[in-house]
Amino acid sequence: MSPQVLIRNVLVYGEGAPTDVLLGDEQILALGTDLEASPDAEVIDGAGRILLPGFVDLHTHLREPGREDTETIDTGSAAAALGGYTAVFAMANTDPVADSVVVTDHVWRRGQEVGLVDVHPVGAVTVGLAGTQLAEMGTMAAGVGRVRMFSDDGHCVHDPLIMRRALEYSSSLGVLIAQHAEEPRLTAGAVAHEGPTAARLGLAGWPRAAEESIVARDALLARDAGARVHICHASTAGTVELVRWAKAQGIPITAEVTPHHLMLDDSRLETYDGVNRVNPPLRERSDVEALRRGLAEGVLDCVATDHAPHAEQDKCCEFSQARPGMLGLETALSIVVETMVRPGLLDWRGVAKVMSERPAEIVGLDDQGRPLEVGEPANVVLVDPDAEWTVRGPELASVAHNTPYEAMTLPGKVVATVLRGRITALDGAVRPGTGSGVR
Numbered sequence: 001m002s003p004q005v006l007i008r009n010v011l012v013y014g015e016g017a018p019t020d021v022l023l024g025d026e027q028i029l030a031l032g033t034d035l036e037a038s039p040d041a042e043v044i045d046g047a048g049r050i051l052l053p054g055f056v057d058l059h060t061h062l063r064e065p066g067r068e069d070t071e072t073i074d075t076g077s078a079a080a081a082l083g084g085y086t087a088v089f090a091m092a093n094t095d096p097v098a099d100s101v102v103v104t105d106h107v108w109r110r111g112q113e114v115g116l117v118d119v120h121p122v123g124a125v126t127v128g129l130a131g132t133q134l135a136e137m138g139t140m141a142a143g144v145g146r147v148r149m150f151s152d153d154g155h156c157v158h159d160p161l162i163m164r165r166a167l168e169y170s171s172s173l174g175v176l177i178a179q180h181a182e183e184p185r186l187t188a189g190a191v192a193h194e195g196p197t198a199a200r201l202g203l204a205g206w207p208r209a210a211e212e213s214i215v216a217r218d219a220l221l222a223r224d225a226g227a228r229v230h231i232c233h234a235s236t237a238g239t240v241e242l243v244r245w246a247k248a249q250g251i252p253i254t255a256e257v258t259p260h261h262l263m264l265d266d267s268r269l270e271t272y273d274g275v276n277r278v279n280p281p282l283r284e285r286s287d288v289e290a291l292r293r294g295l296a297e298g299v300l301d302c303v304a305t306d307h308a309p310h311a312e313q314d315k316c317c318e319f320s321q322a323r324p325g326m327l328g329l330e331t332a333l334s335i336v337v338e339t340m341v342r343p344g345l346l347d348w349r350g351v352a353k354v355m356s357e358r359p360a361e362i363v364g365l366d367d368q369g370r371p372l373e374v375g376e377p378a379n380v381v382l383v384d385p386d387a388e389w390t391v392r393g394p395e396l397a398s399v400a401h402n403t404p405y406e407a408m409t410l411p412g413k414v415v416a417t418v419l420r421g422r423i424t425a426l427d428g429a430v431r432p433g434t435g436s437g438v439r
């Protein structure tokens with residue numbers, strides 16, 4: 001049992017009058033004024049701060065096993081806790097690939113040993129992410145790690161017949177397929193968004209249609225299979241319109257957007273700095289605006305970081321040789337505040353929805369993204385909406401430093417993160433877990 005945590009005078013969802021919130025082992029014990037806690041309780045001053053359900057990231061790369069020189073489950077969990085997350089989904093493009101229950105169970109167990117955040121393994125859709133043979137999804141779903149989301153992320157399941165079979169199989173298993181939408185025949189050699197900037201800089205272009213054609217195709221495949229499909233890292237205005245259309249048809253499609261696609265556009269490429277290379281590529285300002293509107297309207301369901309650590313030698317090189325991907329866990333909230341809250345596109349209820357409630361619903365996590373009410377799980381994040389901080393790559397908890405926000409001053413700070421009643425991060429420092437044991 002961990003000691004109780006009493007948060008005083010906090011604004012729950014940023015609304016109403018300041019309230020005390022008492023968190024016990026596992027559950028929210030009480031909400032009210034002048035609450036009494038046990039003598040050993042840890043008291044946190046909530047004045048001027050906002051309480052939200054702990055964030056859930058459907059898309060993160062923790063690089064273990066295989067590239068522990070860039071991130072581990074340990075360091076990635078620390079980054080997640082500092083970013084306000086209480087659950088993350090670790091993508092399958094590790095080495096070895098998470099296409100077997102041995103790997104997916106390792107990821108879950110290691111996350112529980114570290115104890116800072118629930119690390120849910122994502123299983124590969126196809127063996128070795130090769131796109132030709134379905135992985136044993138059923139075995140992974142039945143393992144200790146209970147895999148509930150499958151994705152070949154990093155690669156697109158581009159063969160329509162394999163994708164169709166994966167969707168059919170997934171609906172009978174009750175799991176979710178998440179698609180990295182990229183028609184590979186349209187992106188051979190591509191390193192940047194196909195448009196005037198890439199043309200001027202002499203960079204090979206990645207057309208919007210490479211993403212949109214797969215989004216449209218998969219919506220139709222999901223319709224026919226009666227299966228749910230989730231679109232990873234939506235990056236174009238056209239994807240927003242296609243998802244809007246598919247939802248209007250009653251197709252069970254959901255989509256995420258990354259903080260970097262909400263914030264940055266391809267004008268960043270002028271410096272040829274490899275830190276800005278990412279898949280899908282940074283698009284144009286009109287796409288950024290459409291993604292923000294799509295998220296505000298609920299066409300795009302949630303924010304997912306696509307946290308993608310890379311070693312210095314893989315980033316500080318010629319742009320076309322740089323590995324795609326950028327860090328995201330510790331900066332996600334601030335980018336959402338900057339791009340959505342400050343412009344008035346989302347209120348704090350909306351932040352809870354897109355960073356916690358919807359992602360938990362999409363994967364069917366019943367202990368996350370829950371209402372802040374008595375008896376609900378004590379998974380919460382305390383946010384200071386007025387604080388500002390300056391991003392410094394080397395100060396982040398990740399092993400790698402590839403943040404695109406280096407030296408930027410951003411609004412909104414995570415003050416504390418609580419997982420099942422235990423403080424995992426407080427005032428910018430993690431509280432190493434005692435390990436919650438293996439489920």
Ligand SMILES: NC(=O)N[C@@H](CC(=O)O)C(=O)O
Pocket residue numbers: 061093153154155180277278279280306308309323324325326
């Ligand atoms: N987003 C990226 O640019 N890179 C990701 C893979 C992916 O999300 O497609 C990675 O694993 O590095």
Ligand SMILES: [Zn+2]
Pocket residue numbers: 153154155180232233279280
């Ligand atoms: Zn991807």
Ligand SMILES: [Zn+2]
Pocket residue numbers: 059061091153154306308
């Ligand atoms: Zn990814």
